[in-house]
Amino acid sequence: MPSSSPPPSAVASTLFAASLTRSAATRLGAHALSTLAAAASLLAGAQAATASPAAPRPNILLIVADDLGFSDIGAFGGEIDTPHLDALAREGLRLTDFHSGATCSPTRSMLLSGVDHHIAGIGSMAELTVPEQQGQPGYEGHLNDRVVPFPQLLRDAGYHTLMAGKWHLGLTPERSPAARGFDKSFALLRGADDHVAQPWNTRIDPAQPLYREDGRLTTVPADFYSSNFYADKLVSYLQATQGDGKPFFAYLTFTAPHWPLQAPDEAIAKYAHRYEAGYEALRAERIARQKSLGLLPRDFQPAKALTNFPAWRQLGVAQQKQEARRMAVYAAMVDVMDQNIGKVIRQLKASGQYDNTVVIFISDNGAEGANVADRASVIPRDNRLANIGKPSSYVSYGPAWAQVSALPFSLFKGHSHEGGTTVPTIVRLPPSLRSAPAGTVLPVPGHVTDIAPTLLALGGASYPQRVGALQTPALQGRSLLPVLSGQQADRGERFDKGWELFGQKAYRQGDWKIVYSVPPFGPGRWQLFNLARDRAEQRDLSAQHPDQLASLQAAYAAYVHRNGVLEVPRLAERIAERYSSRSYFEALKAADEVQASHRSPTRP
Numbered sequence: 344m345p346s347s348s349p350p351p352s353a354v355a356s357t358l359f360a361a362s363l364t365r366s367a368a369t370r371l372g373a374h375a376l377s378t379l380a381a382a383a384s385l386l387a388g389a390q391a392a393t394a395s396p397a398a399p400r401p402n403i404l405l406i407v408a409d410d411l412g413f414s415d416i417g418a419f420g421g422e423i424d425t426p427h428l429d430a431l432a433r434e435g436l437r438l439t440d441f442h443s444g445a446t447c448s449p450t451r452s453m454l455l456s457g458v459d460h461h462i463a464g465i466g467s468m469a470e471l472t473v474p475e476q477q478g479q480p481g482y483e484g485h486l487n488d489r490v491v492p493f494p495q496l497l498r499d500a501g502y503h504t505l506m507a508g509k510w511h512l513g514l515t516p517e518r519s520p521a522a523r524g525f526d527k528s529f530a531l532l533r534g535a536d537d538h539v540a541q542p543w544n545t546r547i548d549p550a551q552p553l554y555r556e557d558g559r560l561t562t563v564p565a566d567f568y569s570s571n572f573y574a575d576k577l578v579s580y581l582q583a584t585q586g587d588g589k590p591f592f593a594y595l596t597f598t599a600p601h602w603p604l605q606a607p608d609e610a611i612a613k614y615a616h617r618y619e620a621g622y623e624a625l626r627a628e629r630i631a632r633q634k635s636l637g638l639l640p641r642d643f644q645p646a647k648a649l650t651n652f653p654a655w656r657q658l659g660v661a662q663q664k665q666e667a668r669r670m671a672v673y674a675a676m677v678d679v680m681d682q683n684i685g686k687v688i689r690q691l692k693a694s695g696q697y698d699n700t701v702v703i704f705i706s707d708n709g710a711e712g713a714n715v716a717d718r719a720s721v722i723p724r725d726n727r728l729a730n731i732g733k734p735s736s737y738v739s740y741g742p743a744w745a746q747v748s749a750l751p752f753s754l755f756k757g758h759s760h761e762g763g764t765t766v767p768t769i770v771r772l773p774p775s776l777r778s779a780p781a782g783t784v785l786p787v788p789g790h791v792t793d794i795a796p797t798l799l800a801l802g803g804a805s806y807p808q809r810v811g812a813l814q815t816p817a818l819q820g821r822s823l824l825p826v827l828s829g830q831q832a833d834r835g836e837r838f839d840k841g842w843e844l845f846g847q848k849a850y851r852q853g854d855w856k857i858v859y860s861v862p863p864f865g866p867g868r869w870q871l872f873n874l875a876r877d878r879a880e881q882r883d884l885s886a887q888h889p890d891q892l893a894s895l896q897a898a899y900a901a902y903v904h905r906n907g908v909l910e911v912p913r914l915a916e917r918i919a920e921r922y923s924s925r926s927y928f929e930a931l932k933a934a935d936e937v938q939a940s941h942r943s944p945t946r947p
């Protein structure tokens with residue numbers, strides 16, 4: 344009887360097709376489908392894309408942006424000039440379903456540990472811990488001693504481990520990057536600071552240290568601008584280690600475009616008039632570009648703008664000018680970050696290391712929609728229109744622009760909706776590890792906890808079951824290498840992840856997701872969405888599919904139990920009160936009045 348087994352190439356193509364049909368096809372554009380089909384046939388002809396044992400281990404450059412939205416950079420549909428990131432995307436892969444935590448330090452703890460942030464010590468952000476959480480295991484407010492950060496394991500396996508930028512995982516020397524696996528490090532310890540050197544930086548809270556280099560307290564020079572300085576510092580570390588035969592792991596964690604929005608004048612000038620047409624015009628532009636790039640299907644229905652906030656035409660002229668200026672400064676920060684990524688890539692090319700370097704770019708969470716004006720109250724600031732973006736200003740860009748940055752998804756940073764946790768992700772593999780065609784758009788789901796196992800696999804390092812007498816928590820992520828290298832068409836099992844932060848919760852299994860959020864952003868009960876048909880989370884299906892809802896609620900309860908999540912009464916409501924985005928527009932109006940008073944000769 345003749346064998347009916349298809350040849351290996353057909354198996355590979357069928358695998359791709361099956362996975363697309365089941366989970367991804369409806370989220371993909373025709374362009375991406377044809378790209379993936381090409382990937383499948385190319386895979387069929389290629390040998391397994393593993394590095395031979397004799398090949399040198401790759402260098403790894405992991406770049407993290409801070410509060411960058413999904414649609415901001417060129418490769419993901421943005422109009423901001425980001426040629427270096429776009430070049431990485433053209434050479435590499437773009438992941439359109441890759442997830443972070445809802446805010447910064449939770450994501451960073453998961454990134455470095457490979458386990459849920461409620462295990463790693465950032466059950467809540469240190470800055471927003473409520474009394475019920477204080478002193479509880481998993482809520483230490485720093486990367487705790489239960490976990491083993493992967494940079495330490497790469498260092499022990501013979502890698503140089505280098506870091507420049509934001510840490511946000513502990514203030515003391517024993518919790519600094521130097522103590523958690525980095526040979527060389529320059530770190531902003533806190534979650535945010537001015538992007539320029541200020542005489543008042545340390546006055547915000549003199550009890551808290553700001554910067555450490557290799558564990559020791561330090562300061563920044565007078566000409567400091569965050570993105571320039573961190574990239575220069577990393578380049579200096581790379582230059583000091585090149586040529587000694589050891590591979591490197593470099594962790595470049597920009598603080599751009601996190602508030603306060605500050606950028607060099609010439610970079611702001613480039614975008615000075617770019618955003619005067621307002622939110623809705625930019626929204627239409629970006630969605631059209633995402634569709635033409637094959638990131639979204641042509642019929643994709645993006646999240647609608649929340650009606651909680653004014654539309655562009657409802658703003659006064661002075662408010663529109665404020666908003667256009669704020670977005671221009673934000674764009675300038677992204678632009679300058681990209682220029683600095685270019686600087687690091689040039690160094691790698693000049694040293695001959697680029698070809699054997701894996702480059703991963705992510706954001707740590709969705710765009711920032713909260714109001715931060717009140718945080719500047721302890722120091723004098725000048726937020727008048729012409730001063731916005733300069734060193735003495737202190738603004739964010741608010742919930743309306745944040746929703747544009749999050750396109751096509753719903754909501755933004757701090758929320759468990761797709762706009763809070765889907766981050767623009769680029770992976771550029773060395774040619775020796777590639778079989779997917781350059782520029783492939785990969786809709787395969789992934790999570791920030793997958794990065795540790797991926798990089799440990801690349802570096803040939805293993806994760807210990809014990810450290811001394813202590814049992815280590817099992818890695819919760821899984822290596823992405825089989826899908827990134829094209830050996831495997833999907834993750835081989837259903838994507839299964841939970842989120843909880845500030846009482847905002849979500850659970851996803853495969854294409855189904857439940858989300859809990861409170862007014863003004865949600866109904867204060869669980870909603871159910873089918874992401875294959877509605878990734879923008881616009882149509883709640885909880886009434887039509889009560890069994891699916893119950894099943895995911897049970898999965899969420901198991902997530903809570905497994906990770907030691909504390910269920911605190913009314914937590915979401917309590918945090919929401921502190922984080923009201925509506926006050927942003929009140930502050931904007933107040934800024935107008937300040938301008939008016941400065942213009943008025945009768946008022947000082």
Ligand SMILES: [Ca+2]
Nearest residue numbers: 409410447707
């Ligand atoms: Ca962040």
